[in-house]
Amino acid sequence: MRGVFLSLILYLTVAIIIPIYAYAEGAVSAKSFSFEETTIIEFTNTGNDDVSAFRIWLGSDNNFKSFKTENGWIGEKTPQGVIIFTSSSEVIKPGESIKIGVKTDKTSSGVNWKALDKSEQQIEIGKTIAGELPKLVTNPKPESKTIVSEGGVLANSSFRIIPEKPNVGSTIRVTGDNFGAVQELDFFINSNKISSFVTNDAGYFMTTVKIPENIDADRVDFIIKDKDNQEKSISLRLEEPANRILGSDDIKLTISGVPEILHRADFIEVSGTAQPNSGITASIKDPDGKIINTRTAKADAKGNWKVAEPIIVPLDAPFGRYSAVISDGREEISTTWMLETSKVILIKPITLKFNPGETMKFNGTALPNKSLELILEDPLGNEKMSDIIEIDETGNVEFEYPTIANVDKEGTWTLVAEQDGKREFIYAGLGEIPSIPINIEFDKLNYKSTETAKISLTGKPLDKLTMLIIDPSDKPKIIADNKNTVSITLGQDGRKTYNLELSGYTSGAYTAIVNKGASKSSEIFTVGLQTGSGPIKIVSTKL
Structure with a gap:
């Protein structure tokens, strides 16, 4: 989208344009150019009053998809499909103009518009029919039968720059009167020649030029000079390039x-x-x-x-x-x-943020007539409460945990819900709004060295994570390709399953650590530990 607008505007800056006009009788004129579904409209204040706002709308068979406007102006699309352009600090003064770009569902048959003053009173209303971008038009060379003036710049010659506050890298319009008829003139900014053009047989000219981007934002002289080095000049201050229209350094939305x-x-x-x-x-x-x-x-x-x-x-x-x-x-x-509707566990907190000392409450639904395992973890990953509840025929789920002020840690708490092999993570905040943390879960605690561990990772959609495995001697374990870390990108749903081959892992306890920037999560798993059997004897001791 940005490229289309930029290319259209750049095209307009290098040509002397003969557009297709759609004038309203009065104080504001409009002209527009179209390229497929994209239309650029230029409004010019030809009256005597400042224009403070514009409203544009389409016919019932078309809709606006997006829009762009000049810096300092904002647009708001109403539910009725009208785009209102306003500015808190800018107005269109007599002789000035503003460009607005819009993209529509289909090729536009015309854009309706209304110009308003600061009291929101209508100055002008009209409809502009867009023509295609015009061909490049060069100024005609003098014909032998034309009466040519002896000089280009005369004593009463004058010209002006529109707008009066140009900026570095922007496009300006230059208009002049009372110059010599059919004379070739040069346009300079300080000592730099920018362009050349030819006046008409009445000594009038109008051209558009682009101010170079390598000129400093400072006071400069705009100069019109003829072949005899006679000149007229205007001194204006160039604004910073950040004020230009659709600058190449703008950040994309x-x-x-x-x-x-x-x-x-x-x-x-x-x-x-x-x-x-x-x-x-x-x-x-x-x-x-x-x-x-x-x-x-x-x-x-x-x-x-x-x-x-x-x-x-x-x-x-x-x-x-x-x-x-x-x-x-x-x-x-x-x-x-x-x-x-592919999820079978649908649980949410009754509010995003709980205050310390309040009871955290969750409710929702799960598969009816089946067991549901719930584990509540604090921001450090410590298990604070767990329960296995039998869901009745209604499928309704309710879970509560009474927090203790100054004891339970504030931050994002995670409720892990598992049923029939399906696992969901539900987040709530204690003392603050929650954020989506990084979660790592193994499909079981202990593995044989011939098995593959299935690791479930969750976070924000498309998060890029780094995983590290620490062995029983607290050294990083080689994971793949002779590297001790592996990069993992979560899916569009914020989930990813990673299969960790355990071949070559010796018996002991390992720690998997997942990082994203300063955030991290860890989980312990074991390899090769024997499962014991027999009676468990508990002996009390005295303190």
Whole structure:
């Protein structure tokens, strides 16, 4: 998407454009160009009042998929399909213009628009019909029959730069009046020649040029010079390149943490990247296209954002395909996932965060008329409570643990539920919002050296983990390819099974350690230990 917009805008910067206009009678004009489903609209304030906002919408047979606008402006798409562009600090002054890019479901037959003042009063309304990108047009060379002026730059010649506050790397429009008829002129920034062009037979010209990116953001002279070195100049300050439209160093809007398939009671953490310090809005739609949830986030100075609280899929959520639309005000993207019913254990905490001293409560459903094993672990992986409960014909599950303030460790607690060989991990926070930890589980505790250990790993979708095995003498064990570590990438559902060949493992206790950055989890397993039998004698001792 970024590449299409950038290529279109760059194309516009190198040509003197003769576009297809769709003017409204009044104070604002609009022209647009299209390439397949992408349309670029340029609004120009031809009146005397500042324009503070624009609204655009399509016909009933088409929809906006995404949009981009200039820095300093934000866009918001309403449920009715209207995109409203506003700015808290910018207005379009008389003679200035703004470009807006949109992508639609199909080739647009036209975009309806409305321009508003600061009081949201209508300045102009119209519809622009997009033409294809025009062919490159060069200024005509003087014909022999044309009356040519003796000079290019005259005493009363004048020109101006639009916008009046250009930035490094941006595209500007240069217009001039009262120059010599059919004269070739050169355009300079300081001593650097940028382009050449020819005036018409009335001594008028209008051209677009791109300010080079290697010029410092400082006051510069824009100069029009003829062949006799007569010149006119304007001195303006160039803004920093961060203010340019769709700069190549912009951070792309992305979303991560949403797998392709979800289940009821699933726990997900949504994050991504966006423009630094921008606000993020995520709207979630159900299979019928109805917005059922809206979350907001703030991108940090590096452009990273994260939804403050994890999302737990409701136990009664309808099955089907869901979608989320994410916007940072300048750009909009979407993602989809399927909600399926393959899980047999559906348990969730009654709230994401419990206060120390409160009773942690979990409820949900499992297979009816079967045993369910539950193990509750604290943030250090210590088992705090376990139980085996018989599920009745309703399939309902309830589990509680009374926490003790200043004793039970605060952080993310994990409830491990297992039934009929199916295992699920349920997370809740004590004293803080939980996060998805790294979990490692072996299919059994003790193995023979001829067996293969099946290791179940869970975490965030597509997490990249590193696993290390420590042998009974506290030394790293070679795992594969003469390396003592192995890299493992979790699947879209945040799960992965790793098969560890135990050939060559001597008898003893081993520790498997899984790392992701500063986070880690460990589990002990044994190889070759004999299973004893016979009576167990317990002897009491006095202290």
